[in-house]
Amino acid sequence: MSPEICDYENSPWRTEFWRGRDYEDRAERIALSNMLPMRGARLCEIGAGFGRLADFYKGYERVILIDYAVSMLREAREKIGDDPRFAFAAADVYNLPLAANSLDTAVTVRVLHHLTDVPRAFAEIARAVRPQGTYLTEFANKRNLKSLLRYALMRRPPNPFAREPYEFVKLNFDFHPRYIDDNLRAVDFALQERRAVSIFRIAALKHIVPAQILATLDGFLQSPTAGLQISPSIFVRAKSQKAGLPRLNTALWRCPACGSVDITENASALDCRKCQRKYPIVDGIIDFKSQL
Numbered sequence: 001m002s003p004e005i006c007d008y009e010n011s012p013w014r015t016e017f018w019r020g021r022d023y024e025d026r027a028e029r030i031a032l033s034n035m036l037p038m039r040g041a042r043l044c045e046i047g048a049g050f051g052r053l054a055d056f057y058k059g060y061e062r063v064i065l066i067d068y069a070v071s072m073l074r075e076a077r078e079k080i081g082d083d084p085r086f087a088f089a090a091a092d093v094y095n096l097p098l099a100a101n102s103l104d105t106a107v108t109v110r111v112l113h114h115l116t117d118v119p120r121a122f123a124e125i126a127r128a129v130r131p132q133g134t135y136l137t138e139f140a141n142k143r144n145l146k147s148l149l150r151y152a153l154m155r156r157p158p159n160p161f162a163r164e165p166y167e168f169v170k171l172n173f174d175f176h177p178r179y180i181d182d183n184l185r186a187v188d189f190a191l192q193e194r195r196a197v198s199i200f201r202i203a204a205l206k207h208i209v210p211a212q213i214l215a216t217l218d219g220f221l222q223s224p225t226a227g228l229q230i231s232p233s234i235f236v237r238a239k240s241q242k243a244g245l246p247r248l249n250t251a252l253w254r255c256p257a258c259g260s261v262d263i264t265e266n267a268s269a270l271d272c273r274k275c276q277r278k279y280p281i282v283d284g285i286i287d288f289k290s291q292l
Contacts, residue, residue, distance in 0.1 A: 002094045006114035006171040008069040014050045023206055024198050024233075025052070026215030028109060028138070031195045031222055031235045032056050037134050040104035041248055046093055046125065047111030051076030054086070060105070062252070064098070066091050073285045082284075091256065091288040093121045097279075099251040099261045101130040101244070109235075112180070113140040113173050118165070119183050126187035132246035135189055138197070138235045142166055142174035145230040177229045180236065189238035195222040196231035256288050 018025065032053065039059035048054070048065035049072045057063045064087045067073050073088045080086050091097045093108075094117065106125050115121050129135055143160035150156045158166040158174070165173045181191060199221055200206070200214045225231065251261040253270060260274035270279045270286055280287050 002092055003115075003117040003120065004171065005068055005092065005094075008049070008067075008072055010071050011069065013072065014052075014075060018052075020206075023211040023214045023218075024201065026211055027198050027218040027222075028233075028235075029053075029056075030215060030219035031138075031197045032109075032136070034222075035193055035195060035235060035237045036107070036136055037105055042103050042252070043105040043107065044098065044103050044128070045107040045109075046096070047108055047114075048073075048076060049110075051079045053107070053109060054080055061085065062087070064089060064103075064252075066093075066096070068092060068289075070285060070287060070289075074283065077284055087286070088284055089286040089288055094124060095256045096124045096128055097254055097256045097286075097288045098128040099249050099254045100127050101133075101247070101249040102252050102254075103129050103133060104248060105129070105134045105136065107136045109136075109138045112137060112175065114171050115173070116171065118175070118180070119186065122183050122187045122189070126189060126240065126242065129240045130246060130248050131240055131242050131244040133240045135184075135238045135240070136235070137180075137238075138233055139180050140174045141229065141232055141234050142176045142179075143229060144232045146232075147174075148230065177234060180234075184236070184238050188240060188242040190241045191236060191238050193237045194226040194229075195235040196225045196228065197222055197233040197235055199225065199231045201232045 036056055042062045043057050043060040044064040046066045048067050063085055065076055066089045070090045073090060077088055106129050125135055147160040151160050163176045163179050165175050167173050199218050253263045254261050255272035257277050258275040260272055262273040264271045268281055277291050280290055
């Protein structure tokens with residue numbers, strides 16, 4: 001049984017949440033520009049939403065944008081247009097429709113904080129990334145400076161030193177850096193680099209200082225302060241150390257129902273030849289949550 005999923009179907013995420021968050025967007029882009037391998041055969045962003053970060057993936061021959069919400073993928077497709085390099089798929093992070101070793105690079109940004117079962121999600125991502133491939137992720141940091149001060153002065157929860165995730169509202173979690181590190185290593189990812197991001201995420205400060213200036217300062221400090229692990233957001237780049245040659249699987253899709261990669265594609269659906277399931281393609285979006 002799949003864990004509960006935070007579903008953004010028909011959510012005004014782009015127009016409402018990102019209003020007033022220009023600084024955070026710029027700071028995250030700085031981190032990505034420094035950490036993401038710029039070229040490769042296949043990249044998948046899981047939890048891609050409305051395609052906010054799609055412009056970073058121009059160096060890849062094939063880009064797969066996955067999100068649980070079809071409405072978000074429609075926005076992404078409208079933003080990107082008919083670029084044939086891009087594929088759009090509605091799917092579950094806990095049961096990815098991707099063949100084993102089918103990706104050079106996987107990306108999750110602003111996704112982990114909605115996951116009730118991070119180890120299970122990491123295991124799926126590790127399965128899809130080829131040996132020596134890259135996983136770039138971001139998480140909300142439980143032991144950020146504000147939480148450390150609040151706990152030290154007032155003993156207000158959560159305890160920033162406790163390893164377990166903290167659910168501050170339903171399906172919204174903060175994580176201890178060690179928890180993330182340990183679970184990445186458990187599925188054979190070796191940590192390569194960390195960056196502290198959104199260091200100046202203070203509402204009053206954002207009202208006073210222009211977003212571009214704050215983001216520039218953030219960019220200068222992301223690498224030097226990463227070891228302190230006190231920023232609200234932390235980016236991590238890891239490399240797959242699983243056994244096997246660093247070779248990309250020619251198959252891309254995997255049936256989430258039976259696990260077969262014996263799949264054919266036509267204009268209207270993906271067909272699994274093993275279990276006979278058909279996954280509809282509507283407006284260029286493959287819906288692995290539905291069947292014809």
